[in-house]
Amino acid sequence: MNWDASLLWQFDILILIMVIICAVAALALKDLVSCAVISGAYSFLMCLLWTEMLAVDVAFTEAAVGAGVSTVLLLGTALHIRRKSKD
Amino acid sequence: MKRLALLIIIVLGVLLLRAAGDFPDWGDPSSPASTYLSPYYIENSLRDTEVPNFVTSILADYRGYDTMFETVVIFCAGITVLTILRHTHRKREKIILPRPQRQGSDLILQAAARLLVPPMQLFALYVVAHGHHSPGGGFQGGVILGASFILLALAYDLKTVLKRFKEKKILLCAGLGVLIYAGIGAFCLFLGRNFLAYAAWHKVLGTSEIMAHSHGMLGVEIGVAITVMAIMLSLYVDLASGGDLDEGL
């Protein structure tokens, strides 16, 4: 089986790098609302990755739960407390 | 704390790196995971259960016991958040949560929400009902259904949604969904089969045992969808208003 025929591995590695950047950013930013939004982006990229890895059901769930509801919940909390974080 | 964390991470990283070298390659069709158990599901799912989506058939039937408890986890989370936030111990609380600023109502947002919510709910029902044949199922449909209410609450306010969907009803739905799942499973006991053996339902439904599996799964997915919808909404409602159920975001 030929690698580049079956899996879009270049695309894959690009997303993997972006996912890691998002993860670092979500932890490093000082503004909690931005953190929440970036963690939503992180989930969405994960969901792309999983679709591409043939896990459609998981990706569907992650798109609805991780990128959707979790982000709203995080935002809901972040807006209720002091927005600035010390680290 | 930072140094301790770095130490833990370095130790764990070295351990996991050692292990990863030992794994079969990513996507290797001859890895143990791809050759041992999964072919059975792929080859027999249609014969055993009449469901072409293997994920659904494993989720709701072969490993239905897991999924039942997964629904219970969701239910439990909803009750947990409710008891934590709605539990009144005001004398211990120093701070009143700052209210997020609302700049009046936004016409465009509200109009868009009005247009979006009905198709979303319809799509959610489709996802639940068509989970046997396409990606999706109870969880995904339930989350979308819950998200449609959340969208409404975001565009208007919490009161608009809670007027249509009272907190009591939300709780009732949450419990009802899990009870549908567990009830379908427990009823099999009365029909003389093991817990969650949907085949037992063929006596009641008047179909073949295999179709009974398919119908059992549909019933279970509906139960899951109801619970997930209610709990997603309840989580949002409680977290966005800090447990007061007044304003929301």
Add this chain to the structure above:
Amino acid sequence: MSFEQSPILILAIPLLTALAISLFCQRHDRFAYVLLVLAMAGSFVAALLTMITVVQSGAAIHYRLGDWPPPFGIELVIDHLNALVLTMVSGCALLTAVYSLRSVREESGDRIAHYYTLFGLLIAGLLGMVATGDAFNLYVLLEISALSSYAMLARGRGYAYYATFKYIIMGTIGACFYLLGVGYLYIKTGTLNMADLSDILSTAEMHESVSIRIGFILIIVGIWIKMALFPLHGWLPNAYTRAADTTSCLIAPLMTKVSVYIMIRLMFSVFSVDYVFRTIPWHEAVVWLATAAIVAGSISALAQRNLKKMLTYIIVAEVGYMVGGVWLANRSGLTGAVYHILSDALMTLCLFMAVSAIIFKTGKTGFDAMENIFRKMPVTSVVFVVGAFAIIGIPPTCGFFSKWFLIRGGIEAGQWGFVAALLFSSLISAVIFFRLIEIAYFGSFETHGRREVARAEAPVSMIIPMVCVAAALILIGIYTNEIVSGLIRWSLPAGL
């Protein structure tokens, strides 16, 4: 209904009842209480029936969920070890449910039905964890019991929220380590069923595999975090101390013991004696870790002035007993550890119930709550003394026998440090409890002169379960031989 279905009934009854309470009992607190007690009783009866079946047939029961044959479906496997732990968990839950009548109202105000729902779900989760024969299913049930315990612990006094938050972080790390470890096993074997895993893992190739070994480490460390083994115990004392009374009576005896059971189950039913003790030759190091846990837990307990906090540090020490006993790698040690799961659950339950009743009546949490308790609450204080004797290890109670087995195991294994730590910890417990009993009997110095103290016994709903536990401590001690030869001997893995 036939006995065939009893394994599933053990956990289906609490689960369905919890749901029914949440649906129908929002306005009927009394009804919720009655329903919960009935459910726990039903679960206890089902567990007893299952245990009798297992003992009579001498073989493990395999219950196929959904009629799917393992390893494709999930199965419940109940052998001698499970049956004992299931009966213990459901019995403790029944007693705590009876006990909760009076104290729960003060803890949870208007939301009693929710409290009982969580109670039922917690017990269903714990029982499911004990009964399951599937590695991934264990994770799901672990999370159910964890989530419901977060809710119950968060209702406690003082800074309970922060303590609970720490528990969430640690608990999630533990559960995720476990999940990752199971993933490592899955990627190498392709299966999740415990019996099937054990078959595949018994080959020499798998014994050599690095990733299986690291998977094993991840699983064990994850469970150690869950059971609060020193030095991973940081979350436990605060969370349990601040918890409300019924909650701590329910969670403190059961959670750590069930985790210990899971460790034993995974070590011997998924991996093998050969793998754990011979391929990975670290068991002596783990015994030293357990020794450190015993010493650290005992010394911290000695330093406490808060009754419940002192008990939680004793739990940390007791976890060290059991982990050490298991990793001694001989029959006496493991017998002691399994026996100690049973006896320790009952002794901590006994002490927590007695202490909670005293706190309930006096409203104090420090040692001063114990003043003149013998006159104020004679029954409670007798129960307290029985529990204290069991922890110290005084003969008619079961605490003596578990220590005896553990010490014999330590001597056989040549682990003198462990033996010394056991004796040291008994000594410390004796110091702590005799001081408490002295305060309880004579009162503190300031109050020596005043003799007249009004009787203020705990309510009947608390007295009955307390007396039952105290009686059980003595009965189990008397029938040690029968329990060991009838149940525990059969649950020891071959080749040990």
Add this chain to the structure above:
Amino acid sequence: MLIWPPAGIWTRASEMNELLALIIGKSNYWAALILLLIGLYGMIAKNNLLKKIIGMSIFQSAIILFYVSIGDKRGATIPILEHGHGPEAEQVIQAAHYANPLPHVLMLTAIVVGVSTLGVALAIIQKIYRVHGTIEEDEILESIDE
């Protein structure tokens, strides 16, 4: 498609560049490993409780990525039977044509568990903020000591 790597590198990889094959051949596992460590670091080292929770969800999704990677199969399609009904339904089903569905099922459960834990943790954070007036761990510890 892209200029690098040259065509056919994967067939020759075992001889000439095992390291590269190791990196690309298991790239998902490495990424999962990195995310796992990032998440764990966030959970332990971050001072802000909300950051800890974000770290927790990164940690959990890293594990999910790991499992999903196990289920991936080269040359396979999504785990839904094509032509499940109708005249072609009687075909012989070949397991190699479909991705491994079992990890997907497990991870659906794990996602749901993740969001449940997230919700509970957020509720507790809100309560901590009300009681202590802050969600910075050091300030909370100070206020407990007082």
